[in-house]
Amino acid sequence: MLKTEGLGYWYQDKSDPLFQDINLTFEVGQSYAILGHSGTGKTTFLSLIAGLDKPKAGDILLDDRSLKKIGLTTYRRHDVSIVFQAYNLFTYMSPLNNLLTAMAITGAEHAGDKHFALRTLNDLGINEDLATRNVQHLSGGQQQRVAIARTMACDAQLVVADEPTGNLDEDNTKEVIAQFQKIAHDRQKCVIIVTHEPDVAAQCDHQYRLENKQFTQLA
Amino acid sequence: MNFFKRAWLNVWAKKGRSVLLILVSSAILMFVLAGLLIRSAAVKATDQAKADVGATVTLSANRQAAFKKMQSSSSSTSKSSRPKMTLTPVKLSDATKISQLSNVKSTNVTSSTTVNAKSYDVVSTSTGMGSSNGGGPGGMKSSASTGDTQIDGVTATSLTTAFSNSQSKITKGRGITAADKNTHNVVIEKDLASQNDLTVGDTITVKETAGDKAKVKLKIVGIYKASSTSTSTSPMSADPANTMYTSYTMANTFKGSKYANTADSVTFNVSNPAKVSSVKQAGRQLINTSKYALSTDDASYQTVKASMANVKSFANKIVWLVAIAGTIILALIVILMIRERRFEIGVLLSLGEARWKIMAQFFTEMLMVIVVAVAIAGAGGKFVGDQLGSQLVSQSTTTQITATSSTGQPGGSGMHGGTGGPGSTGTTTSAKAVDTNLDISVSAVDLAELGGFGLAITFLSIMIASGGILRLEPKKVLIS
Numbered sequence: 001m002l003k004t005e006g007l008g009y010w011y012q013d014k015s016d017p018l019f020q021d022i023n024l025t026f027e028v029g030q031s032y033a034i035l036g037h038s039g040t041g042k043t044t045f046l047s048l049i050a051g052l053d054k055p056k057a058g059d060i061l062l063d064d065r066s067l068k069k070i071g072l073t074t075y076r077r078h079d080v081s082i083v084f085q086a087y088n089l090f091t092y093m094s095p096l097n098n099l100l101t102a103m104a105i106t107g108a109e110h111a112g113d114k115h116f117a118l119r120t121l122n123d124l125g126i127n128e129d130l131a132t133r134n135v136q137h138l139s140g141g142q143q144q145r146v147a148i149a150r151t152m153a154c155d156a157q158l159v160v161a162d163e164p165t166g167n168l169d170e171d172n173t174k175e176v177i178a179q180f181q182k183i184a185h186d187r188q189k190c191v192i193i194v195t196h197e198p199d200v201a202a203q204c205d206h207q208y209r210l211e212n213k214q215f216t217q218l219a
Numbered sequence: 220m221n222f223f224k225r226a227w228l229n230v231w232a233k234k235g236r237s238v239l240l241i242l243v244s245s246a247i248l249m250f251v252l253a254g255l256l257i258r259s260a261a262v263k264a265t266d267q268a269k270a271d272v273g274a275t276v277t278l279s280a281n282r283q284a285a286f287k288k289m290q291s292s293s294s295s296t297s298k299s300s301r302p303k304m305t306l307t308p309v310k311l312s313d314a315t316k317i318s319q320l321s322n323v324k325s326t327n328v329t330s331s332t333t334v335n336a337k338s339y340d341v342v343s344t345s346t347g348m349g350s351s352n353g354g355g356p357g358g359m360k361s362s363a364s365t366g367d368t369q370i371d372g373v374t375a376t377s378l379t380t381a382f383s384n385s386q387s388k389i390t391k392g393r394g395i396t397a398a399d400k401n402t403h404n405v406v407i408e409k410d411l412a413s414q415n416d417l418t419v420g421d422t423i424t425v426k427e428t429a430g431d432k433a434k435v436k437l438k439i440v441g442i443y444k445a446s447s448t449s450t451s452t453s454p455m456s457a458d459p460a461n462t463m464y465t466s467y468t469m470a471n472t473f474k475g476s477k478y479a480n481t482a483d484s485v486t487f488n489v490s491n492p493a494k495v496s497s498v499k500q501a502g503r504q505l506i507n508t509s510k511y512a513l514s515t516d517d518a519s520y521q522t523v524k525a526s527m528a529n530v531k532s533f534a535n536k537i538v539w540l541v542a543i544a545g546t547i548i549l550a551l552i553v554i555l556m557i558r559e560r561r562f563e564i565g566v567l568l569s570l571g572e573a574r575w576k577i578m579a580q581f582f583t584e585m586l587m588v589i590v591v592a593v594a595i596a597g598a599g600g601k602f603v604g605d606q607l608g609s610q611l612v613s614q615s616t617t618t619q620i621t622a623t624s625s626t627g628q629p630g631g632s633g634m635h636g637g638t639g640g641p642g643s644t645g646t647t648t649s650a651k652a653v654d655t656n657l658d659i660s661v662s663a664v665d666l667a668e669l670g671g672f673g674l675a676i677t678f679l680s681i682m683i684a685s686g687g688i689l690r691l692e693p694k695k696v697l698i699s
């Protein structure tokens with residue numbers, strides 16, 4: 001469903017791009033892990049996929065339509081959902097309101113449906129008591145699960161995550177990855193995760209390594 | 220609208236910050252309101268001053284025309300005796316016509332003359348002027364010799380400037396009123412009364428200076444006190460204690476039968492000083508302008524108006540300065556707030572929220588703050604306005620008094636003919652204007668205007684700060 005065609009990006013020096021001529025395809029119902037050393041450009045790549053920035057070279061196609069055509073704001077609103085390392089929740093709201101806000105902005109099918117939001121949170125182990133207090137009063141693992149619940153409550157087909165387990169302990173990491181797998185397999189979404197941890201990557205359906213400006217698929 | 224809800228959640232969740240913002244905004248708006256209040260009070264006070272100080276149009280003989288006539292006659296008949304300036308007394312029928320014009324509030328007929336004391340002794344002054352007083356410059360008395368007692372014939376004492384300015388005050392009995400027409404009632408000065416052991420109800424006898432020099436009995440109905448300052452206003456006259464007030468009909472009787480139904484001058488009080496010139500204009504149509512002239516005196520109104528205009532422009536400056544400073548302060552606060560909330564803005568952008576809706580959220584948040592601030596400022600602005608207002612008025616009144624004392628004297632007396640009595644002309648001082656206080660009260664209009672300013676300040680500060688939202692790249696949030 002998502003394709004990169006000759007994708008390239010650089011910050012200042014055109015002759016020294018972070019990556020160039022990248023041709024990859026991501027499908028729904030699958031999970032992808034992107035590994036690589038620090039500073040190789042994983043986050044930069046993800047920001048292009050998430051529609052947060054424009055490619056310097058090449059193009060990204062969603063169901064054969066260029067993101068330029070779709071428009072980045074529309075693309076972000078309807079087609080992609082992002083989970084960040086730093087949870088990225090609205091700190092002045094409860095988990096419930098975080099979900100309702102995201103659903104309202106993205107115009108999700110269940111927008112405004114409080115019970116749906118509570119159920120989604122409950123599926124991820126956030127009970128109603130936790131769901132209605134301020135989000136800052138939740139643990140890191142709980143907050144990350146709220147962020148994941150947010151992507152599940154919205155209708156976007158593509159879920160991208162930048163080191164979603166970076167701040168989590170072993171148990172929470174396992175739990176979160178299991179949830180991502182569920183999103184990919186049960187909800188038929190396309191999940192792309194950037195991670196440092198080989199264990200996390202191993203649980204995904206496909207693994208890529210960004211090295212020497214190129215993505216190589218690992219066996 | 221989702222951003223409304225977000226705005227509310229934010230304002231509610233960050234109570235401390237919201238309270239702080241409310242306090243800052245209240246302080247700014249309080250000064251704006253103080254300015255607005257002083258401005259509207261100045262407008263009100265000017266209206267009040269119009270009614271209070273009033274202005275007059277005076278009908279008297281046309282001295283200029285008479286003077287010209289005298290000159291031409293003296294040049295043509297150069298060998299004849301010393302030329303005489305003849306001033307035609309004002310006809311009361313003319314005055315009646317003018318008094319019926321719109322905006323004329325009241326009419327005071329003035330007719331002055333002198334008589335000689337018969338049953339009492341005049342108060343003599345140490346200045347040695349004795350009885351040589353001329354009853355004021357250019358008096359319009361009969362050509363006969365002058366007496367030692369000044370008679371100011373009026374319609375009512377309360378209508379004279381001396382009494383309306385409180386320079387002279389009735390201390391016993393009552394003043395002359397319109398009802399005293401055709402009576403022998405008189406109001407005498409306190410010093411004269413005590414020197415001669417006279418009191419209300421007593422009768423005095425005077426001797427006419429004109430015609431058959433008949434003896435006339437006058438009945439004392441009131442005693443007044445002339446303020447000491449009024450002496451200086453009529454340097455030509457003797458001790459002010461020797462001035463008596465009678466009805467103008469009595470004064471005319473002293474002057475002689477041909478003076479019946481005439482007056483030296485007639486003063487019309489105009490209810491709205493702004494209409495003085497139109498009254499004068501209309502009045503000129505009704506009189507023979509070669510013989511009579513209409514002069515206006517709205518000097519004190521003009522001074523009050525000028526000083527209130529000063530207050531008003533000062534208040535305007537306060538309003539705008541504070542509004543601009545407030546906008547800058549709030550804009551800076553919003554800029555800081557937006558910087559601090561870059562992360563949140565990034566998340567909103569990553570969710571695909573439109574930038575204008577993010578700005579709308581910030582605007583709504585500030586609006587909630589401003590609404591409360593307007594209410595607080597509305598309550599507190601009166602206090603600030605009161606303080607500032609009284610400060611301003613005491614200043615402006617001082618300038619008023621100095622202004623009038625320097626312009627008032629020469630201005631007023633010119634056309635007023637022979638009414639040389641104490642303070643009856645000339646010093647149309649701002650005694651009334653001194654009472655003019657800025658009445659500070661918060662009206663619905665003030666609050667609406669304040670709300671308008673609050674809205675504008677909020678809107679502008681968000682616009683100024685919005686660059687931060689518009690430029691923010693959502694990717695930065697991801698990478699940091």
Ligand SMILES: Nc1ncnc2c1ncn2[C@@H]1O[C@H](COP(=O)(O)OP(=O)(O)OP(=O)(O)O)[C@@H](O)[C@H]1O
Binds near residue numbers: 012040
């Ligand atoms: N705004 C920027 N301007 C210039 N250079 C940048 C900018 N953002 C990132 N870089 C550089 O681009 C390179 C790639 O950054 P990126 O954040 O994509 O790496 P990463 O693979 O995500 O690293 P990490 O594993 O540490 O998160 C880094 O060398 C970084 O210094």
Ligand SMILES: [Mg+2]
Binds near residue numbers: 042
């Ligand atoms: Mg990174």
